Amino acid sequence: MDIKVHVREAPGDCYVVDLSGEIDVYTSPKVKDAIGELIDRGAYHLVINLEKVRYIDSTGLGVLIGGLKRVREHGGSVNLVCSNPQIKKIFDITGLVKIFGIFDSEETAMKALV
Amino acid sequence: MNPAVEREPAREVVELRVPSTAEWVALIRLATAAVANRLKFSIEDIEDVKLAVAEACTAVIQHESHGEFIEVTCEVGADALHLRVHDAGRHVPRAETDRTMDYDEARVAGLGVFLIRTLMDEVTYDVHPELGTDLRMVKRLPGHPG
Numbered sequence: 001m002d003i004k005v006h007v008r009e010a011p012g013d014c015y016v017v018d019l020s021g022e023i024d025v026y027t028s029p030k031v032k033d034a035i036g037e038l039i040d041r042g043a044y045h046l047v048i049n050l051e052k053v054r055y056i057d058s059t060g061l062g063v064l065i066g067g068l069k070r071v072r073e074h075g076g077s078v079n080l081v082c083s084n085p086q087i088k089k090i091f092d093i094t095g096l097v098k099i100f101g102i103f104d105s106e107e108t109a110m111k112a113l114v
Numbered sequence: 115m116n117p118a119v120e121r122e123p124a125r126e127v128v129e130l131r132v133p134s135t136a137e138w139v140a141l142i143r144l145a146t147a148a149v150a151n152r153l154k155f156s157i158e159d160i161e162d163v164k165l166a167v168a169e170a171c172t173a174v175i176q177h178e179s180h181g182e183f184i185e186v187t188c189e190v191g192a193d194a195l196h197l198r199v200h201d202a203g204r205h206v207p208r209a210e211t212d213r214t215m216d217y218d219e220a221r222v223a224g225l226g227v228f229l230i231r232t233l234m235d236e237v238t239y240d241v242h243p244e245l246g247t248d249l250r251m252v253k254r255l256p257g258h259p260g
Contacts, residue, residue: 024143025172026136055143057168058229059176062222086161093232094225 003027003053005034014045014113016106020052023060031060035067044076047109051081056090068099077101079109126152126190134184134201136175142186143168149188150195153255162233163195163253169226170199170249177223181246193258194235202246 003021010016015038023031038046048064050056068078079101082088091097103109128149132138143164150163167186174184181203189196231237236252 022140024136024168025139025175055164057165057172058222058226059172061225065221086158089158090165090229094228 003030005031007034007038010047010110012045012110012113014047014110015043016110017046017048018052019048019050022055023053023063024055024057025059028057028059028063032063032066035063036070039067039070039074044071044074045113046071046076046078047081047106047113048078049081049106049109050087051083051106053082053084053087056087061090061094061096064100065096077113079103079113081106081109128188128190130186130188131183132186134175134181134203136172138184139168139171139175142171142184146186146188146197149190150253152190153193153195155195155253155255159253159256163197166230166233166251166253167197167199169230170197170251173223173226173249174199174201174247194252194254197251197253199249199251200246 003019003023006018006020008016008018017035017038019031021027035046035048046067048067064078064080071078080091081103082091083104088102091100091102101109101112103112128145130142130145132142146167147160147164150160155163171184171186174181181201183202185198185200185202187198187200230249230251234251235254236250238250240248240250242248
């Protein structure tokens with residue numbers, strides 16, 4: 001099991017973080033490091049694309065919450081791209097749909113960010 | 115002609131024992147999903163079981179583990195899957211350790227417990243100071259309220 005992380009610069013001073021694989025207690029530190037490095041470099045408007053994520057647990061949610069908390073300190077925001085019903089269900093039952101913008105496409109997530 | 119001898123269906127029990135470290139949680143998750151599949155759960159229910167068992171193991175590894183191994187027992191019943199996640203380590207109350215959780219860590223731990231309780235039909239938790247901790251969970255097939 002592994003997670004792949006790819007960061008892309010996008011128009012409008014935004015960055016897209018593409019995640020692919022499974023985010024659990026073993027792999028979430030890698031995601032945390034990637035998002036942390038991005039924020040350390042001054043990227044405060046992020047789209048995190050979960051379209052290729054097959055699984056996420058509470059540690060993965062914790063990484064996303066931590067990232068959101070950090071960018072908000074700088075007036076930033078994090079939007080998520082996710083259309084997988086099982087993953088959306090986890091955001092739904094934990095109430096995180098209320099704190100993240102969750103979109104079915106990267107395009108709508110980007111538009112909502114800026 | 116002798117009356118047919120009625121036998122109880124054989125219990126199917128799968129026992130897994132892995133080191134109490136993060137890299138083994140994926141194996142527990144996959145093996146538990148394979149067992150759950152024997153009960154003909156829906157894909158959504160199998161995903162629920164996978165997440166619940168993984169959250170239980172994660173709690174042991176991240177916050178409570180003082181043991182070398184995690185033992186997961188999956189018992190296939192007629193209409194339910196019974197899971198036991200056992201950490202054989204001696205339970206040390208947090209107040210006796212130098213390990214403290216910050217707010218965010220506590221919040222994530224709370225999310226894990228919340229997910230387990232939401233996704234499974236029954237959840238019980240026993241802490242024994244010497245024998246370790248047991249988290250028992252039941253997922254029932256739809257239409258079998260127990």
